[in-house]
Amino acid sequence: MASRSVSPGGALLRASRVFSIPAPLQRSAVEISSTGGFTSDTSTLPHPIHMSITTPQSSLAKGDWGLKRPLPLRSTTKSSTPVLRIQKMDTFEHITEFGSAADHTLSLQKFLEMGIPLTTPQLKESTQSHLDSRAQSVFEDAIDTTATGEGTSSTEIDARWKFSGPWLAGQTQGEFNAYVEKEVRRRKQDFLEYLRGACSLALAKERREQRASSEGVDELELDPQAEVTDEQLKDYVKSLRQDWTELYRHIRTFLDLPPASSANAPSEIFNAMFENLSSSLEKDSTVSTSPYRDSGPPKTHPSAGLAYSRTNSTLFNHPVFGPQSSKPPVQARIISPKGTMHSNTNLGVGGFVTGTPFNDESFRVSSTRGRGRGAMPAPMVPGLVNIEPDKVGGSKVYVQPKSATVNPQGSVILRVVSAETGAVDVKEGNTDHYKHPPPPAPSTGVRVSPRGFSRTLRLDGAGARDFGLSN
Amino acid sequence: MILRNVAIRHGRSALAAPLRRSFLRSMTTDTLTHETDALSHSPASTNSTSLKTFVPPSDAGESLDSIKTDYASQQRLNKRTGKLGSAVEKGYVPDALVRNPPKPADVTLELLMASQSHLGHSTSLWNPANQRYIFGIRQGIHIISLEETAAHLRRAAKVVEGVAYHGGLILFVGTRAGQGPAIVKAARLSKGCHLFEKWIPGSITNGDQILSRCDIKVVDKDDVDITSGFEDKIGDWKALKPDLVVCMNPLENYIMLHECGLNNIPTIGVIDTDADPTWVTYPIPANDDSLRCIQVIAGVLGRAGQEGQRRRLEAAKTGHITWLPPFGLGSPETAEDKKAAANKVRRGPPTADEIAAEQSRGKSSKQEMADIDEEL
Numbered sequence: 001m002a003s004r005s006v007s008p009g010g011a012l013l014r015a016s017r018v019f020s021i022p023a024p025l026q027r028s029a030v031e032i033s034s035t036g037g038f039t040s041d042t043s044t045l046p047h048p049i050h051m052s053i054t055t056p057q058s059s060l061a062k063g064d065w066g067l068k069r070p071l072p073l074r075s076t077t078k079s080s081t082p083v084l085r086i087q088k089m090d091t092f093e094h095i096t097e098f099g100s101a102a103d104h105t106l107s108l109q110k111f112l113e114m115g116i117p118l119t120t121p122q123l124k125e126s127t128q129s130h131l132d133s134r135a136q137s138v139f140e141d142a143i144d145t146t147a148t149g150e151g152t153s154s155t156e157i158d159a160r161w162k163f164s165g166p167w168l169a170g171q172t173q174g175e176f177n178a179y180v181e182k183e184v185r186r187r188k189q190d191f192l193e194y195l196r197g198a199c200s201l202a203l204a205k206e207r208r209e210q211r212a213s214s215e216g217v218d219e220l221e222l223d224p225q226a227e228v229t230d231e232q233l234k235d236y237v238k239s240l241r242q243d244w245t246e247l248y249r250h251i252r253t254f255l256d257l258p259p260a261s262s263a264n265a266p267s268e269i270f271n272a273m274f275e276n277l278s279s280s281l282e283k284d285s286t287v288s289t290s291p292y293r294d295s296g297p298p299k300t301h302p303s304a305g306l307a308y309s310r311t312n313s314t315l316f317n318h319p320v321f322g323p324q325s326s327k328p329p330v331q332a333r334i335i336s337p338k339g340t341m342h343s344n345t346n347l348g349v350g351g352f353v354t355g356t357p358f359n360d361e362s363f364r365v366s367s368t369r370g371r372g373r374g375a376m377p378a379p380m381v382p383g384l385v386n387i388e389p390d391k392v393g394g395s396k397v398y399v400q401p402k403s404a405t406v407n408p409q410g411s412v413i414l415r416v417v418s419a420e421t422g423a424v425d426v427k428e429g430n431t432d433h434y435k436h437p438p439p440p441a442p443s444t445g446v447r448v449s450p451r452g453f454s455r456t457l458r459l460d461g462a463g464a465r466d467f468g469l470s471n
Numbered sequence: 472m473i474l475r476n477v478a479i480r481h482g483r484s485a486l487a488a489p490l491r492r493s494f495l496r497s498m499t500t501d502t503l504t505h506e507t508d509a510l511s512h513s514p515a516s517t518n519s520t521s522l523k524t525f526v527p528p529s530d531a532g533e534s535l536d537s538i539k540t541d542y543a544s545q546q547r548l549n550k551r552t553g554k555l556g557s558a559v560e561k562g563y564v565p566d567a568l569v570r571n572p573p574k575p576a577d578v579t580l581e582l583l584m585a586s587q588s589h590l591g592h593s594t595s596l597w598n599p600a601n602q603r604y605i606f607g608i609r610q611g612i613h614i615i616s617l618e619e620t621a622a623h624l625r626r627a628a629k630v631v632e633g634v635a636y637h638g639g640l641i642l643f644v645g646t647r648a649g650q651g652p653a654i655v656k657a658a659r660l661s662k663g664c665h666l667f668e669k670w671i672p673g674s675i676t677n678g679d680q681i682l683s684r685c686d687i688k689v690v691d692k693d694d695v696d697i698t699s700g701f702e703d704k705i706g707d708w709k710a711l712k713p714d715l716v717v718c719m720n721p722l723e724n725y726i727m728l729h730e731c732g733l734n735n736i737p738t739i740g741v742i743d744t745d746a747d748p749t750w751v752t753y754p755i756p757a758n759d760d761s762l763r764c765i766q767v768i769a770g771v772l773g774r775a776g777q778e779g780q781r782r783r784l785e786a787a788k789t790g791h792i793t794w795l796p797p798f799g800l801g802s803p804e805t806a807e808d809k810k811a812a813a814n815k816v817r818r819g820p821p822t823a824d825e826i827a828a829e830q831s832r833g834k835s836s837k838q839e840m841a842d843i844d845e846e847l
Contacts, residue, residue, distance in 0.1 A: 009580050009584075013589060059563075069761055070649070090590075
């Protein structure tokens with residue numbers, strides 16, 4: 001876009017910090033559910049919608065936040081986290097509306113401290129395995145792309161996270177109708193032009209196949225730039241009406257629609273719809289490679305700016321015990337034990353709510369085995385079954401965060417596993433009962449290195465296992 | 472380095488003659504007794520006249536060797552440790568605008584923007600008379616054009632400087648919370664008056680009653696108090712009126728601006744988008760809520776007044792008087808004048824002695840200034 005020439009003051013204003021405060025996002029709509037959820041106007045939103053603003057300590061003491069007017073000292077200086085969100089720069093009452101943004105700011109800080117990488121969402125077919133081996137970082141080059149240049153393969157186009165068309169699987173009937181009425185209908189002529197181009201490509205391909213089979217074809221007929229006659233186009237459209245996979249591909253390319261929600265679901269639908277066309281179903285074996293085909297394409301970049309690490313494979317180096325096999329665990333709050341609200345139990349990890357790790361013996365609260373066995377093992381986390389009223393601060397449990405995903409609604413979905421006992425002991429400092437490894441026997445043949453102390457690192461158990469920390 | 476080349480590389484410096492004494496002499500500030508001895512005994516000394524004027528230093532004080540070694544060791548220490556440690560950079564001082572206000576020449580668009588002068592009021596609060604100053608709408612508020620602010624601020628600075636140059640009395644008014652230090656600083660720079668509390672209505676229109684207990688003094692062309700000779704005339708004089716009023720918040724001081732209008736006193740005011748620009752003579756469209764913006768504007772006008780006062784005194788030194796004494800204030804009365812007046816002798820024409828009166832707010836004002844000094 002050609003930049004309009006602006007006055008020097010205008011150029012300055014455009015680059016100013018006040019102007020760079022983005023417009024607030026819309027509040028996420030309240031989920032409509034038959035059970036009736038708990039909603040509050042003042043609760044922490046699943047994702048921030050305002051920018052957080054802070055100021056140096058010296059200016060904070062004077063109320064100088066660089067805004068229209070100094071903010072009142074009584075409400076801004078008492079907080080230990082003086083981070084604000086500006087709701088309105090000025091109102092009819094001559095007041096700058098602001099509120100504390102400490103909730104999201106501290107959540108982000110905690111998230112960064114946990115060091116969790118953001119991965120692609122779990123796919124439907126892989127829900128059985130808890131930790132999907134196919135879950136990959138959102139920053140992988142193959143899927144972290146929005147642009148489609150000339151010559152990009154169809155799988156690469158499919159694996160984008162940003163499409164100009166809507167995700168039809170996530171639309172309601174009304175939204176879909178409105179989309180068809182307003183957007184699709186007025187592009188009918190464009191689609192016919194697009195089909196004409198596709199028709200000419202198809203004809204050229206057909207001619208090439210013909211020439212390959214029989215050499216006696218006139219050279220004039222082989223012109224790929226040949227104009228498509230109306231008759232040919234009509235025949236092509238007729239053939240497309242029979243070949244619905246090809247038609248669907250053209251529609252998706254034309255409207256730039258995200259891939260369908262699952263590889264199985266559309267085939268089932270089409271099975272029901274086109275029972276007489278079962279022969280063409282064999283063609284629909286192309287499964288979308290997009291990791292967002294089940295959850296829908298994300299609204300922002302799939303990382304949502306929460307964290308930028310690609311992997312969890314980092315080593316925690318304890319200042320006393322050296323490199324550890326597992327990272328320091330995180331203390332989670334048991335926010336809903338079994339049977340309080342829903343059937344599932346919930347944990348609060350660093351400001352984010354997540355379910356208890358299933359496939360984990362220590363978090364198992366109900367025995368799947370028959371009651372007849374009698375000796376049902378008590379869960380290792382007592383607060384999961386009953387509320388412990390005598391616990392100061394509520395029941396806590398150590399977990400190990402593994403990965404996180406931001407869903408299209410903007411909420412963070414954490415995946416945690418139970419923490420290792422040794423890691424918890426190291427974290428809490430209860431390492432007295434662990435045995436120190438015997439000191440290495442002084443061998444006479446060892447030559448003392450002139451550089452001083454040197455040690456060799458063993459591949460397995462260089463740190464914790466040396467100190468007997470792996471149980 | 473290849474060792475066999477050492478002699479070639481360094482042989483010249485090794486074989487060279489040692490540094491000559493005369494160079495040593497020029498390099499140190501100490502006097503060298505050995506050198507003078509050597510020079511005086513040397514037969515090759517041609518410049519004997521200069522040597523005779525040379526006075527060898529006495530050994531009465533500290534021994535020269537210890538000074539030399541101390542100096543050398545200090546130099547060595549400086550050389551070795553001078554680059555150690557961290558460089559302390561200049562930090563951000565929040566009230567730097569009050570301590571050292573910018574001059575009118577320092578007014579840039581960047582400074583005005585950094586001091587939030589462009590943030591107007593909510594669009595529903597605007598006064599359409601300010602349309603010419605408004606750049607646009609952003610985030611629900613009107614944005615004041617930085618160019619307009621800069622131009623009007625420079626013009627107001629010229630006005631303040633001119634009034635100060637011609638010996639006028641400037642009154643700085645800023646009655647909002649937090650504006651006091653900047654107002655006092657500006658008034659002090661321009662040798663004017665300040666008001667950071669409530670304006671007592673009628674201080675101009677009814678000043679003879681309200682300000683009757685205030686002091687008035689008479690100064691000469693160099694701002695030196697004239698202590699005697701005007702007692703009787705000043706006794707009749709009740710109160711002074713300012714020659715220029717600078718108002719930082721016109722919305723709260725409409726009465727004062729109205730009184731100024733009634734008395735033909737020019738006014739300068741900071742006009743936000745909700746204020747009426749016709750209330751003041753010289754509007755400065757800017758944000759009147761931000762303290763930093765007020766500090767910049769008051770500081771610039773104060774510096775302008777300081778420059779005007781400096782030019783006035785400079786001109787007075789050369790004999791050029793830029794102002795006229797108030798009407799009715801003649802030359803000082805001497806004892807002979809009084810005697811002559813008693814004898815009903817007609818007084819002679821007034822001399823060219825230059826007199827000014829300055830209104831001061833008495834002891835309480837001085838006490839307040841001292842308090843604000845401590846705060847600053």
